Amino acid sequence: MQWLVRGLGLLGIALLIWRVATVGLAENYPLSFWMSQAINGLVLGGVYALVALGYTLVYGILLMINFAHGEVMMIGAFTGVFALQFFTALGWMSGPTTMVILALLLIAAAGMLGSIVTGVTLERVAYRPLRGAPRLVPLISAIGASLFLQYSVLLVFGVSPRTYTKPPLLEGGFRLGDVFVPYTGVIIFGASLLLMLALYLIVQRTKLGKAMRAVAEDKGTAALMGIDVDRVIVFTFILSAALAGAAGVMLGFHNTVVKFNSGFIPGIKAFTAAVLGGIGNIPGAMVGALLLGLIEAIGPSALGIPTEYKDIIAFSVLVIVLIFRPSGLLGEVVSEKKA
Amino acid sequence: MRLRSLQRGSRIGAIAFAILTYLILIGLPTRLGAPAMSVLALLAALIFWLALRGGKSKQAFANRAPAPLFLTGTTAGFVAGLLTALLTAGFAQLLMSGVNVQPYLDKIVPMNMAALYGVMPGALVAGEAPAWGWLWQMAFVTLAGVGGALLVLIERALRQRTWSVGGATRWLAILLPFILLGFVIWLGNPAVTLGGNAKGTLRLLMAMAAIGSGLFALRAARPGREQRVLALLLFVGLACLPFTLDQFQNSVMGIVFIFVMMGLGLNIVVGFAGLLDLGYVAFFAIGAYVYAFLSAPFASPAFSSLLTSLGIPAAAPLTSFWLAIPITMVAAGVGGVLLGIPVLRLRGDYLAIVTLGFGEIIRLFMLNLSDLTNGPRGMLNIAPPYLFGYSFGNPRDIFILALLGAGVIAFTAHRLDGSRLGRAWIAMREDEDVAQATGVNLVRTKLLAFAIGALFAGLAGQLYAARQMNIFPDNFTLFVSVDTLSLVIVGGMGSIPGVVLGALALKGLPEVLRGVDEYRIVAFAALLVIMMIVRPEGILPSTRRRRELHSGNEPGAEVAPEPIRIGALTQEGGKA
Numbered sequence: 001m002q003w004l005v006r007g008l009g010l011l012g013i014a015l016l017i018w019r020v021a022t023v024g025l026a027e028n029y030p031l032s033f034w035m036s037q038a039i040n041g042l043v044l045g046g047v048y049a050l051v052a053l054g055y056t057l058v059y060g061i062l063l064m065i066n067f068a069h070g071e072v073m074m075i076g077a078f079t080g081v082f083a084l085q086f087f088t089a090l091g092w093m094s095g096p097t098t099m100v101i102l103a104l105l106l107i108a109a110a111g112m113l114g115s116i117v118t119g120v121t122l123e124r125v126a127y128r129p130l131r132g133a134p135r136l137v138p139l140i141s142a143i144g145a146s147l148f149l150q151y152s153v154l155l156v157f158g159v160s161p162r163t164y165t166k167p168p169l170l171e172g173g174f175r176l177g178d179v180f181v182p183y184t185g186v187i188i189f190g191a192s193l194l195l196m197l198a199l200y201l202i203v204q205r206t207k208l209g210k211a212m213r214a215v216a217e218d219k220g221t222a223a224l225m226g227i228d229v230d231r232v233i234v235f236t237f238i239l240s241a242a243l244a245g246a247a248g249v250m251l252g253f254h255n256t257v258v259k260f261n262s263g264f265i266p267g268i269k270a271f272t273a274a275v276l277g278g279i280g281n282i283p284g285a286m287v288g289a290l291l292l293g294l295i296e297a298i299g300p301s302a303l304g305i306p307t308e309y310k311d312i313i314a315f316s317v318l319v320i321v322l323i324f325r326p327s328g329l330l331g332e333v334v335s336e337k338k339a
Numbered sequence: 340m341r342l343r344s345l346q347r348g349s350r351i352g353a354i355a356f357a358i359l360t361y362l363i364l365i366g367l368p369t370r371l372g373a374p375a376m377s378v379l380a381l382l383a384a385l386i387f388w389l390a391l392r393g394g395k396s397k398q399a400f401a402n403r404a405p406a407p408l409f410l411t412g413t414t415a416g417f418v419a420g421l422l423t424a425l426l427t428a429g430f431a432q433l434l435m436s437g438v439n440v441q442p443y444l445d446k447i448v449p450m451n452m453a454a455l456y457g458v459m460p461g462a463l464v465a466g467e468a469p470a471w472g473w474l475w476q477m478a479f480v481t482l483a484g485v486g487g488a489l490l491v492l493i494e495r496a497l498r499q500r501t502w503s504v505g506g507a508t509r510w511l512a513i514l515l516p517f518i519l520l521g522f523v524i525w526l527g528n529p530a531v532t533l534g535g536n537a538k539g540t541l542r543l544l545m546a547m548a549a550i551g552s553g554l555f556a557l558r559a560a561r562p563g564r565e566q567r568v569l570a571l572l573l574f575v576g577l578a579c580l581p582f583t584l585d586q587f588q589n590s591v592m593g594i595v596f597i598f599v600m601m602g603l604g605l606n607i608v609v610g611f612a613g614l615l616d617l618g619y620v621a622f623f624a625i626g627a628y629v630y631a632f633l634s635a636p637f638a639s640p641a642f643s644s645l646l647t648s649l650g651i652p653a654a655a656p657l658t659s660f661w662l663a664i665p666i667t668m669v670a671a672g673v674g675g676v677l678l679g680i681p682v683l684r685l686r687g688d689y690l691a692i693v694t695l696g697f698g699e700i701i702r703l704f705m706l707n708l709s710d711l712t713n714g715p716r717g718m719l720n721i722a723p724p725y726l727f728g729y730s731f732g733n734p735r736d737i738f739i740l741a742l743l744g745a746g747v748i749a750f751t752a753h754r755l756d757g758s759r760l761g762r763a764w765i766a767m768r769e770d771e772d773v774a775q776a777t778g779v780n781l782v783r784t785k786l787l788a789f790a791i792g793a794l795f796a797g798l799a800g801q802l803y804a805a806r807q808m809n810i811f812p813d814n815f816t817l818f819v820s821v822d823t824l825s826l827v828i829v830g831g832m833g834s835i836p837g838v839v840l841g842a843l844a845l846k847g848l849p850e851v852l853r854g855v856d857e858y859r860i861v862a863f864a865a866l867l868v869i870m871m872i873v874r875p876e877g878i879l880p881s882t883r884r885r886r887e888l889h890s891g892n893e894p895g896a897e898v899a900p901e902p903i904r905i906g907a908l909t910q911e912g913g914k915a
Contacts, residue, residue, distance in 0.1 A: 309708045
């Protein structure tokens with residue numbers, strides 16, 4: 001049976017390559033077109049990476065899919081939009097450059113705070129009582145929480161989308177050869193790289209990060225070593241929610257609107273990215289997300305099919321990768337049994 | 340001791356305040372009108388009761404002394420009341436001073452606040468709010484805290500008395516479905532004017548309660564002849580239902596039983612075989628679309644031109660509903676195998692995301708392959724089932740067909756559960772490696788689980804298409820999968836009666852509660868979370884699963900008598 005599955009996978013890859021060679025390259029797009037697509041992909045991939053890291057962090061420690069993570073991000077985006085309105089009303093957004101930068105940082109902080117409050121509450125209410133239950137139980141609880149957050153936001157804030165108005169400073173971009181690079185793209189990509197670096201330092205260099213890794217390895221033993229497991233889990237949720245909040249604000253600026261259900265699709269995408277890279281694996285989430293962003297941006301034109309199919313391409317790549325590496329690109333095979 | 344009560348009380352109060360604030364923010368007071376404050380206080384009392392009783396262990400519950408209990412309750416009520424009153428007073432002040440909060444918080448309208456104060460909205464905006472209104476609110480919620488404590492004491496007193504029930508409740512449980520059924524039929528009499536406008540709703544509710552209580556009655560009955568006779572009688576009762584309900588009620592029951600069919604199929608995949616499938620809607624969609632192609636080929640541009648080029652007239656259905664059944668089922672089954680092959684090696688959450696992706700891929704294809712599926716405009720004019728020239732298109736007949744389909748699937752699933760394959764599924768669910776070591780062919784077992792689950796979903800999809808007559812890609816979103824999975828889990832994973840009950844609770848009740856449409860999904864979502872915390876094994880769990888989930892915390896008492904019953908049941912199954 002194994003050979004059949006792998007054979008199908010190889011067939012799929014061969015088909016993809018054939019299609020790219022015959023259609024995508026035959027179209028003769030200029031290089032600058034591909035470059036700008038790739039830049040779009042990297043920007044989107046950077047945002048996905050922040051959300052995917054949240055999935056992976058929580059999964060690494062609790063072995064559960066935080067299905068409501070997309071909603072945590074959406075609430076961050078909502079908090080961000082209110083903060084933006086507040087600062088716009090204060091006149092900071094049209095003020096001098098330092099003022100605008102300060103305001104943007106504060107907006108991001110507000111978004112992160114909103115997400116953190118949501119994430120921690122979620123953990124306390126919907127996940128902590130279920131620790132140790134069979135795996136489907138927290139998943140269903142997470143699905144319930146996801147629906148609850150979505151529709152609560154709908155009931156409280158209404159159906160109409162909220163708009164992120166870009167400050168004049170962020171409008172436009174610069175030219176790099178033939179390629180137009182928008183400022184927001186640079187900022188988003190740079191900020192996500194910075195946040196990922198910060199996360200890496202926290203996890204690898206701090207005492208709490210060490211505790212996190214220990215809990216991920218083995219909860220029981222970690223507790224015996226004097227680690228407060230509950231505290232570490234809460235801290236993990238804080239970290240993952242903070243990243244999601246930042247991602248929410250950035251995605252808000254990128255998409256310009258935020259709605260009650262605008263966390264859902266990015267959430268699923270980011271989850272796909274986390275699985276693609278190997279869920280539970282921090283570098284895996286980053287790689288998977290950037291790859292997914294690139295595939296989504298380049299894929300449709302490379303395969304010569306309409307952009308509506310970009311989700312299909314993303315999921316097909318996921319399936320093909322999982323056929324050859326059932327635990328994702330960077331996932332370890334050992335972790336299977338832990339589940 | 341006193342300090343601890345105060346601390347605990349303030350904490351409970353803060354939580355209650357958060358819940359009350361949420362209810363105010365989603366606009367519940369407007370919905371309730373004048374008695375808003377008293378209803379909210381009543382809700383608060385329930386919250387306080389649940390928080391105060393603690394309920395972690397029976398011992399701790401029995402030991403609650405009245406004095407600290409009342410202290411805690413009163414503190415909790417006071418804190419919650421004070422905070423709520425401050426909040427509403429603040430909002431009211433904002434509204435009165437002309438600030439429009441509504442663009443930010445959708446439901447904070449003068450009506451909402453006015454309902455809390457029990458005055459006309461105009462009075463509030465004009466600044467004529469009762470000066471001491473907030474004090475009243477505080478008093479109400481504080482009283483609710485005291486009420487909560489009182490409820491705990493009452494519950495404890497009730498629990499301490501030993502009730503000698505035994506036989507009577509068992510008979511009551513067995514007779515209840517028939518009483519309810521009788522009530523439904525009696526309500527159907529046009530001369531009866533009970534409940535006024537709510538009569539239809541009441542009837543629907545009663546009908547669903549009758550089916551649900553029937554399932555409990557089957558549990559309560561002694562295995563053997565008693566159970567079989569009861570099952571027969573219930574079946575007769577159920578067969579009467581479609582003929583006594585009206586159109587709307589039948590159509591609601593129809594959709595409920597279509598979801599029962601789906602749930603039974605998913606129950607095989609998730610409940611028996613333990614494969615978490617989040618893209619189950621794909622097979623439902625395949626079934627629906629294949630039937631649509633067979634029944635309304637003219638709706639699909641590419642397919643109809645292909646047919647005409649082959650010399651087959653595309654203006655009429657290609658096959659009847661009945662001939663289409665094997666075709667749709669095979670198509671869905673093939674879909675199941677196709678999904679199954681690439682995911683053979685995947686476990687747990689990897690499986691979940693790939694299946695989810697599969698479901699989305701199918702939907703996206705339906706949305707974007709507009710030549711074949713007519714895209715978002717959907718497949719229109721699908722034929723209802725016909726038999727000897729008689730159309731089965733009306734809701735009543737669809738309900739009957741759904742009942743029949745669900746019955747056949749339930750029987751098949753029940754037989755599968757006890758079969759060699761069923762045991763292989765359970766072995767695989769518990770531990771794949773061990774199952775393989777004991778000689779279970781994993782590939783075959785997994786693919787069969789996917790395929791059989793898909794077959795049932797395909798059948799459900801076909802019936803759904805015949806019921807709707809027009810289908811659109813939007814009918815097959817991820818939410819259908821999520822709904823189905825939730826109903827399986829809420830009903831009790833791996834349990835066939837549980838699926839029926841889950842479908843009644845999750846698909847039926849929301850239809851009944853159309854009036855409070857906005858709050859439907861929120862209530863449903865909250866219910867899912869609460870259910871997972873309070874009763875993760877579902878309403879009507881299979882015996883095995885109940886014991887799995889309660890192995891640690893309730894030794895002895897509940898578990899001990901069970902094995903005898905299982906033995907009797909399996910013996911019964913073996914003989915029949």
